[in-house]
Amino acid sequence: MMRIKANKIIDSIKIEVKAKVDAYKIKGIKPTIQTIIASDNAAIKPYILSKIKQAANLGIAMKVIELGSNKKHEAFEALIRVSNNDKSIHGIIIDLPIRNDLDQNQVLTIIDQKKDIDGLNPLNQALIQQGQENKTICPAAPQACIKLAETIDLLSGKQVVVIGRGPTVGKPLATMLINRNATVTIVHSRSKNLAHTLRPAKFIFTATGQPGLLNANNVTARHVIIDAGIAYKNDKLVGDFDVEAANKVMAYSSVPGGVGSLTSVIIFSNLLKCMNMQGYF
Structure with missing residues (x-):
């Protein structure tokens, strides 16, 4: 059993992003993200605070x-359109999920493709x-x-299972795994x-x-668990994988x-790619 740690990858990305941001600032450009929150889901709050x-x-x-x-859907759309047209805003994030009374699919269509940090x-x-x-x-998240x-x-040629078919992780992740020549099964x-x-x-x-x-009833020693689930249990942030079963698997990523x-x-790397697509170099 091994816990997969993100520290080294995170540090490498931060160094790369900071260098590029500093280079932009020398040119008088301050990379800027507009985050719009329209959710009543408490589970996203730690993620938002971490990003800030x-x-x-x-x-x-x-x-x-x-x-x-x-505020109604029309006001939400108006906020996005203002951000689309604001040249001082280089990337837009809509923190999902949004409220049930708002049209998520329509909102995602409105975001400027070149400012769409979440892709x-x-x-x-x-x-x-x-x-x-x-x-x-x-x-x-799929990245x-x-x-x-x-x-x-390496993922090429490996059998993988994606549990969940949501628009932010499951569906794009399955496609990106196929792009890497994995054999993908989707569970929902x-x-x-x-x-x-x-x-x-x-x-x-x-x-x-x-x-x-x-959990221990459905995982085996051959499994590598990559846990992108987020929920609260007994006021504690947890994922989909029961860490009590950690000794039953080859490796796992923890939550948090x-x-x-x-x-x-990675969203900050995406911001820099957005800026590149907008013509900033």
Whole structure:
């Protein structure tokens, strides 16, 4: 059993980002992110606070606007359009999930493709599906999952399972794994016999927000668990994998300290790629 640590990857990305940010500042450009919050999900708050702190440490400005609970979808769209047109804003983040009364798909369509730090605009998603990741912005959480997995082994030719088919992790992750020539099985809420499906896989990527979904009853010594789930259990931030079963698997990433921590840094690499797409060099 080995705990997969993100520290070295995080430190490497920070050094690269800080150097580029400093170079922009010499030219009189301050990389700036606009974050718009329209969620009542408490589980995202630690992630937002982490982003704000890390942005400041890297010299990146992060502006945060919270859509009031009395504001309707039209006001949300207006905020995004203002950010799209503001040349001092180089990247936009919509912290998901958003409230149920707001149209998430429509919101993601409105974000300027070249400012879409999370890579969820349909145009960016289409380029990923076409295998053209170098020409688009890839979602940060799937990138983090892949980087952590590759500390253990190459993904090409490996059997992998992705648990969850959400728009921010599961769906784009499955496509990005296929782009790396992995053999991918997707498990979702209608899937049957989880343990049987997991058995032949080497890598298991999970992102459901269901604590204990992966446990001693369905994991084996051949499994590498990459946990992107986020939930609270007894006021503690946890993932989908029950760490009590850690001695049953080959390796696992922990929550917190794994995918989430790495994701919080990769978004700043995505910001720099957005700026490159906008013509900043």
